[in-house]
Amino acid sequence: ILNVEQSPQSLHVQEGDSTNFTCSFPSSNFYALHWYRWETAKSPEALFVMTLNGDEKKKGRISATLNTKEGYSYLYIKGSQPEDSATYLCASGGGADGLTFGKGTHLIIQP
């Protein structure tokens, strides 16, 4: 079983501020790194899938980077808005064992 770690566990950010959080994963036998956003009472929604070292992906105010050699990914949110409040999950996997998810970072944007 892979060990995918996310930090911090929860985060309170003032509206308008930018923020970032981390996902770390075993760098050996790496295939892909996924980021999902999970809002309360909704389904987890895919944000990014990244496979290459140095990958950077962007979707509106949200972006992510990937370092497969050292085994970490950062998710950045620029100018946080209340609708960004959610739990952000990362997941990684190797071989045929399916994805392993981290425990998530619970982000609360305070007006």
Added chain:
Amino acid sequence: DVKVTQSSRYLVKRTGEKVFLECVQDMDHENMFWYRQDPGLGLRLIYFSYDVKMKEKGDIPEGYSVSREKKERFSLILESASTNQTSMYLCASSFGGRALTDTQYFGPGTRLTVL
């Protein structure tokens, strides 16, 4: 839009009952997955399937079985429900091939309580 539906949002069952959780996807996806989510533990993979009639154990298969008779439907079965199976269950699907690089699309979840 991909749609993944689960048969119930909330379910209450008694210890020892046989429980079926159904999941249906409408995008002809090859891969389907069952996860459970518990506070402080994150999503954990129970079983997954890469094709009809195929199944693979995930990280926590004990106490569960699955059935995939049709491509669009993946059922999770609790043969004899126990209180430690009280949890949120999420189904997901993805296109096929290298499942680890494909986006997974999730259903809304079933919150199961076993009394």
